[in-house]
Amino acid sequence: MVPYLMVLPAILLELLVHIIPMLVGIWMSFVELTQFYISNWASAPWAGLGNYKIALDVHSPIGSDLLHSFAITIVYTVIVVGVSWTLGMSAALVLQNSFRGRGVLRTMFLVPYSLPIYAGVITWSFMFQRDNGLVNHILVNDLHLMGSPSFWLIGNKAFASMAVVAIWRSWPFAFLMLTAGMQSIPGDMYDAAAVDGAGIWRQARHITMAMLRPVNVVLVLMLFLWTFNDFNTPFVLFGPTAPKSADIISIHIYSNSFVNWNFGLGSAMSVLLLLFLLVVTGIWLLATRRGSRRA
């Protein structure tokens, strides 16, 4: 009885904010919930698989846009997670041994993560402005790398801008997790390796990387989920409708639901996204669990 009472508040809240809405969302994906029905949503006509057909018909503009959005989200996720992890790992490695100024650097590197998302991203959007932004000023006026100022927030360069901002925000988290992971590696393992004549690079590869495996499993999964579901970065940079090159899945679904006011279709897309995430996460957990048993 006691444990049930203790988890009860958590269960009620989860039901109210996550589980029931999810079920309602699945129901919504099967009805034609357009702006003409939302005021009386109970009477919205049943659409069956209609919304899914529209979303998955890659020859129609809606389906092909969804596919495009999905594809760039994957590219975006791979780049952001990959680079964030690499930066976080490099920083954690070089700050593993103490030296003068290490504490200051550690603190400084964590600041982008602690900043409220909109404050950080809005600053980047100012830097990416064409006429009064810092990025064009450096590239055109200071370094003369470009003849004329570029657009960073519309057209094809928008993707790169969005990725840079996301990396700026995400890598400190990787750094934080990896630093903490390294602190729990016993120092005598390194001492033993040093006695065996292993240099610092070999130690990094054989001890640090091996010991960080469990941290990495969780870290990469979290970075993946956050990045794949990222809504904040494109929303603050571009508003409710992102340029096509940066139209990643969350903002794409948002504009299909709220800009066009078609919640049935938006929900069908969300459900497809959820299925995809479930599959990927499942495969990842299975693969890493099998791996860790072998190890």
Place this chain on the structure above:
Amino acid sequence: MHEGVSFRIFRWVVVTFLAVFTLVPFYVMVTSSLKPLGDVQGDFHWWPTHATVRPFVDIWSTVPLAHYFANSLIVCVLSTIFSVIVAIFAAYAVSRYRFRGRNVFTGTVLSTQMFPGILFLLPLFLIFVNIDKGLGFTALYQTRLGLIITYLTFSLPFSIWMLASYLEGIPRDLDESARVDGANAMGALFRVVLPAARPGVIAVAVYAFMTSWGEILFASQMTNDSTKTLSIGLQNYATAINVYWNQVMAASLVVSVPVVVGFLLLQRYLVTGLTSGAVK
């Protein structure tokens, strides 16, 4: 430990690159917040033509920033407090009891973490609206209470997971000796376990606070004029008659300071809390 020359060079390169990458936006934020409006409208300048604190004065009148600030504080502080309380109970149950449904509970709770927010934004909206209709008054939809409940649930899965793994690391002997001394489950939890788990609790609180302080998606649909939080309110600087970039930067700075300072003070707890689960 022998670091070697190649490692030192590598360290220098990494640290320099990351320091620049990290700091440039802060440089822009700080210098631009001290510029007169003309400076942020024309070509970018590294320095203000003349430094002014006007933007820091004007931000409070251009949009009702203080009001948004108060909303954010109320929503975030309360959702953090409740999130931590709910998470403590759930995590204690999960770590100390083997009850039927325990794995289903932890599995479900943790998996909600991966749901795309967009999936339940609209359903949640319908649910809140209908609860309000049933109650006959506005309790949840576009109210601070609705936002508090939503936010506290957002941070809940991760908080429970983080706290549960932290509590796993606290020896059971501790609660058992308390029980021997006559305390019940609650007494053991509050008198013995929680004090020992203080870093974990702080970590969870920091996480919960930051999650809600930066939330945008739900705030964009679930607030109105009087309940708007900072994350949405800050965008109002762009829709006024001019785009006041200097004020946008000043306001960004002002709303960031409390969280950044708090985070930096408490970050060592977050480090311990975050990894206690992952490392084991």
Place this chain on the structure above:
Amino acid sequence: MKLRLLATAVTLTTLAATTAACGGGGSGSGSSSDAKTLTYWASNQSPSLAADKTNLAPVLKKFQDQTGIKVNLQVIGWPDLYSKILAATTSGQGPDVLNIGNTWAPSLQATGAFLPFGSSEFNAIGGKDKFVPAALATGGMKGKPPTSVPYLGLVYGLYYNKKMFADAGLQPPKTWEQLTAAAKKLTNPSKGVYGMAMEGGSYTEGVHFAFIFGQQHGADPFDASGKPQFTTPGMVAGVKQYVDLMADGMVNPSSAQYKNGPEAPGDFAKGKAAMLMSQNNADNTLQADGMKTSEYGVVPIPAPQGAKDVASFVAGINLSIFKNTKNKAGALKFVKFMTSKQTQATLDKPFTALPVIKGGTVNFTDNPAEAKAFVSVLHTRAVPLPLVPAEAAYETNVGNAVNALVAQAATGKSVSDADIKAALQEAQDKMASSGS
């Protein structure tokens, strides 16, 4: 022990209840429950939301003095307004009375959440006949009782900088060809000066010009049965006419990113652009940016030679009443008051609007030539936007397509007729398969 647990649970619930008390700030959004109050959502018509409140306060005070009804005012910015209204139709917790962009009238009518103005409702607000017919026609779908009535009248006009035109020896253009010739002559990128200002990232501006210029080429976005027909040659030509301003270098490429509203008027006011195509409420922004009414002139937006002389659509703000209002009589009184000759005369100036009632005088400008130009556009060269339920979806889909084409032109890629047709086809397909 269980008792202790229960006690904790009770404490938690009490805590939750205290938060409910703090959380009650949202009650202002709910529809008013008694006959002595009304909730009113106003749109942003002044240079800032705060200014709107200041401008409306004395008017609302006067209404309270006359009727004893207190009006709770909320001013909502344009980027949020449509979603907030639709959200309110879902929740049933809308205001009693609200402003809508008149182009949304048929779409909002189709949701069934708004009060139709039948003959008794019209009688209650002072009769159908008091309104200017062109403005009244925007109230809803043809053949049905409208669900909104006109409140503020707006139309597009071509603003030009008198000094820049005089210095270059130019006359205000009477044809589109003269306009582009003048724009090219006045463009000097090395000085940061361009012939035309443009809010290139704003989807509403994009679709407005696609519509106006399409009309000049005789194209209607919807056929008689309400089906979209976006890819007709006239529609393509209309979009091209707009995008070419950017493609041919008459517009500062940076304006492809402008989307908030004040940027293009700002460029014009600061002398960075010689012309501006905007609705009459640009006056607000221009004056706030320090431009005097004597420094600019206004003429109707010209059409290409031989094309139809359409210079605007009938834009403006309408008033609607939520069907589930608990104070219908009060709401009607309020609409009557807001559309009375006296209130109109008071509000037209700060909101820079044209009168929507017969016999109203133009008060928003002290420049008689400007007043004359806008009135003549409204009366002789303005057509209504399509009065079909899919109108709002048309605005977003075509507007976004036009923004993308403007962006393409700004980033230096040429925009062909085929590109425009493909973009419009895509917008049309989205309308078809999204059920609108």
